Amino acid sequence: MGSGAMTNSIEEVVDSKVIFIIGSNPRENHPVIGAKIKTAKLNGAKVIVADPRMIDLANDADVFLQLNLGTNIALINGMIHVIIKENLYNKEYVKRNTENFEELVKLVEKYTPEYVSNVCGVSKELIEKAARIYSSNVASIFYAMGITQHKAGTNGVMSLSNLALLCGNIGVKFGGINPLRGQNNVQGSCDMGGLPDSYPGYQKVYNPKIKDKFEKEWDVELSDKIGYTIPEMMHRASHHELKCLYIMGENPMVSDPDINHIKHALESLDFLIVQDIFMTETAQLADVVLPALSFAEKDGTFTNTERRIQRVRKVVDRDGVEPDWKIINNIMNILGYEKVYKSAEEITKEIARVTPQYEGLDYKIIDKLGIAWPIGENKKGTSILHIDSPMRGKGLFVPSEQELLGENQCSQYPYLLTNGRNLYHYHTRTMTGKVDGLNEKSPDSYIEIHPQTMRKLNITNNEIIKVISRRGEILTRVTPNEGILEELFFMPFHFAEGACNVLTGADRIDEKCGIPELKVTAVRIEKLI
Template identity: 40%
Template sequence: MVEYYIPIEEGRKDFGTPEIISDDAVMVSLTIDGWPISVPEGTSVMRASSMLNIQIPKLCATDSLDAFGSCRLCVVEIEGMRGKPAACTTPVAEGMVVTTQSEVIQKLRRNVMEMYISDHPLDCLTCAVNGDCELQDMAGAVGLREVRYGFDGENHLNMEKDTSNPYFTFDTSKCIVCSRCVRACEEIQGQHALTVEGRGFDSRIAAGSNNFMDSECVSCGACVQACPTAALTENSVIEQGTPSHYRITTCAYCGVGCSFRAEMQGDQLVRMVPDKEGKANQGHSCVKGRFAFGYATHKDRVLDPMIRESIDQPWRKVSWEDAISFAAERMKGIREKHGSNALGGITSSRCTNEETYLVQKLVRAGFGTNNVDTCARVCHSPTGYGLKTTLGESAGTQTFDSVQKADCVIVIGANPTDGHPVFASQLKRRLREGAKLIVIDPRQIDIVNAPHVRAQYHIQLRPGTNVAVLNALAHVIITEGLEDSDYIADRCDMVAYNKWRTFIAQEEHSPEAMEDATGVPAMLIRDAARMFAKAKNGAIYYGLGVTEHSQGSSSVMAIANLAMATGNVGREGVGVNPLRGQNNVQGSCDMGSFPHELPGYRHVSDPAVRALFGGAWGVTIDDEPGLRIPNMFDAAIAGRFKGMYVQGEDIAQSDPNIQHVEAALSALECLIVQDIFLNETAKFAHVFLPGATFLEKDGTFTNAERRISPVRKIMAPLSGKADWEATVALSNALGYQMNYSHPSEIMDEIAKLTPTFHGVSYEKIDELGSIQWPCNDEAPEGTPTMHIGQFVKGKGSFVVTEYVATEERVNKRFPLLLTTGRILSQYNVGAQTRRTDNSHWHKEDVLEIHPLDAEDRGIKDGGLITVASRAGEISLPAKISNRMQPGVVYTTFHHPVSGVNVVTTENSDWATNCPEYKVTAVQVKVAVEEANWQTRFKEFDEQQQAHLSAATQNND
């Protein structure tokens, strides 16, 4: 592979970007500066001009926002039209004759620009964005050479800067009030955090009542990207200077998979700018992807391999060769003494496809067992099972863009504004255009009452009753004759459908019969069901609030039943769409990380599949599924499981019932942890292999819409090896030879062995930007929408989904139900985001509790409380919140000191063992201890730093 960087100038795109014109578009012919052109009806004069490569000066206009016409710099002359209209807001007309350049126009533009410059600091040589400033560019474009107006009159040159946001500065003195930031906040993010206050000379951009941090700003960076001057500038640019070149890569946070331009000076990363050509995000971002990349060079990074004989001994820093040799000898010793099944591995949903593929290959071919699993076990394994059973493929059905054609959207068990904010922005845009929204969630999430958006129905069910609600919705649709009978007859297995129809039509599944269990008024269910069934296009989006239940798989299948019954699978604007949590959860599953499946979701019991992989790998693959993560823990405690390789997962913090997890890890004879930080799991490790961040490697991620996107190396691995190189070294030391010189060769092997990836290559990804699998001879450029015409499995399968109440019940001792989730600024267990300035917004996890429940217990807002369950007890600050319903409490799990998974139980999904994180019976009381909780957090951080210092001390 050729390493190359693109100069910033070559990456600039504007209104001249090519566009696809639909066959049925009404074309309009006109002349611009003497050049004839035909463009679709509704095109602006500015856009038409740019298609002729005629660039009209502008300041308020941008290809990302609706036309506004406030700057008056883009004025043109149009034959037969009075005055000088703005090109950005004037639509083309048949026979129109436009002049974009004349002496009169030039003079007018210079006068306009002169007015802007007369109230703008003339510090270009020392300005942070010198050379990357549109105001500067446009002054040159209009030929401004002097400013006749003095600066001694009334002006804005001494306005104070707003430095409240940790990532960018608002310098009001450089603001030209073009409103691009305001419109970006409204149109792109849908947040409405910025406004224009005052009129005329007194107009100014305002963020809340005081500053950005006191406003509704979510720090997505849309305003910064839209600003044509230095008024809004990244602090990294102010400190390091303007970047000179960039590479395209993919964000390593959530499952949206945003594309970014990693912009650099030399080999130093200056900023991450969302890529306008990114198909998942289309130039948008959130606070994490846009700004929270500082963890990659944080002082806590462990950059040297370390080993120790036992976990009660200090770490010793060693060379890569010594660490790999030590690990290999330990694992070989276990295999010789206890057999291959005493070993296993866990792949990472944060690593690349190529790296997870190698880990499962190492376990199967190097260790000689199918004991491999992934963190998807504890999040989206029910998605794989449920969608494979009903639709025939273990993945979502379409693109994020598809929501723009939805007429009614169900969001169930997901909080997109916090967990998947870039998708949430697209959803809110569609809702503002008139689409209807149904939210099914025990908590009042933001999108229920977002700015200028309101859910028509919020079904605030009791935790653990998803299946009951979904069955009740389906009951209404079937018994009222609202199903799509033609679709069902054409697309679905009628035997399975009739069995399901008989089941779902029973009165016991009616909204009235389910009301006591769900806590939801029957009429609310009926009204929501009718609205969804009658919509032309109905789409369903769901998250961990669906899968992390004892009936997670049943819930996923119930969602698929609902979609098929209403004919909402197989075209744009509809579908069953899982919102994946981590950046490569989909990819880690695709790559064969489950103990019963090889890459491409093919079962290990299939002789032909085993022969295919065994022949390519030169080994005999076991025909029995291996151990799942919970089974590994149980086997370790029982003494049958002795060695584990964990790549990029902190199972001692993220898995349920932490006491049980720690007991299992303590029982291992060899635990190899590969990560970028010394995490909670590493406390039980014998070998620590330093990991590499997404900025230090080449590879691919696969997002929630099956989009395979490029991850490209921005800097050399700080530890000396990318993760895939460490896995290769370990495999070779174990005696199973792997020979790869670049991750592209790994992808070539994946494509050769996996039908849905047959057409995938780095060359094609670079050419197309990204590819949605299946990509093969039938779909050489990928498959944006699945199940068109027919389902992957042929006929869709309805499945009977009996509602079975969770075993986790409330009682007098534990009268409340605890459910968990995420918050916008933090990510997963917080290992990355806690090491960035994102902690300004979320310094600690808190327990949200309804005012009535708080009053009954004498709990005050901000006070320290204890949360006790059948599994354990933790302490947290309280947050009294009307978002909760009485009887339900909520917290996040981003801080190790919180220990939230100490209280979660081992209850799990009946089909996949996905833990029931979302339903834990608890009691909440005022903490007996008087210690200030802020002091407790500080002490924990100090302990962590002391542990890190001791661990990384050179004891050679």
């Protein structure tokens, strides 16, 4: 469609007509949006939930599709098959605003409800019911890393795009495709060029015109080579092909897959710099730690999951510590780049000059509520993308096949493990791990197992067990969950002790975007006594 951002606004959710949630657990991981979905249900919305676990919102769903791990594409193709076969799609929208429709029709022909049922483990009746509900009214889609953190994650997103385009749920209120970002400024960091192939505004480093534009703006010579993804960085570091790494506000010693490999990679560097507000597990390995300021101690902007650019204001002074932008500016000056920025607001003005989506941005128009990009000439922002037509001109159907998982069960590793967050902690607990009340609610690492599987393996509630994958082993505490599939385990990744990501791998990668298949790990468990 021409943009990878959330297409619609958060405020629309409460009055939505149909909501499809897949690969996301909003009530725990995005509680504000999760609460609005709950309100929408009370207001009469139809809710479809697809997840291998019975998440909180599954209890409110009109249809709960408890699918096998990693079978998202098959499920979506099955819904598309039903919608086309039963003539429920938006023919006028498809004709006017899309291309490659016939290829989609060909591909989904084999994805009958019966075929998909065998792949996904969901009854054909529920697949048909979900398809009919989704196509019955304007519908919105919410997804997160349960879709993306797979070997075929990009194709999973494209499949959701196919579904939305098919029913004309693009560019309309209460519709759209809404990726829920994992942290408060993920959207903003990507907008600002925090990607290996992009300058700010998703302008590609290998485009000569774009390169020339930024060379003139910054008065420097720039490379046109794409940078490394995080797995590539760690691989190269472990082979002494990457000498120095500068990590800001990130804790890969807990959050990244295959922590033993991460530790080896970081220790193999000639020089590691970590810039953070606390001495994280990663900072403890650093050669130099640069203390940083928290959100309450600095000025600037965040851009949230709905593309809303919001002011961040300093309310607490902290002597002896500089804001992130000033640390970077100081290093640039020491390295010979003479530009000296005087404030975060000055940088915001530069952002508005070089980033198309942010054109027209200034502190006055985001003073109270913020504004969703693109800002536009009227400076009122854009709550809904693709209103007249998709940004790229016509929405492109991208037919995608279901693929085999990167890692499968075998006699040595007979179970699959997936992972995510819980309500009480934020990412690697750098902040929330210091709150007594949250630690009382969720004090340590645990693994969710179906009670029937617990009986089969002769393990009990709260028992400490060993979990082993191809990459490592950990000790963790057992907690029963009747809402999980019997051959599937779940762990939150928040905890440094009993870290889930000791088990996960970075060797099975989505070749289109470089993301590892974090959501699928083959494991076995062993009793300690």
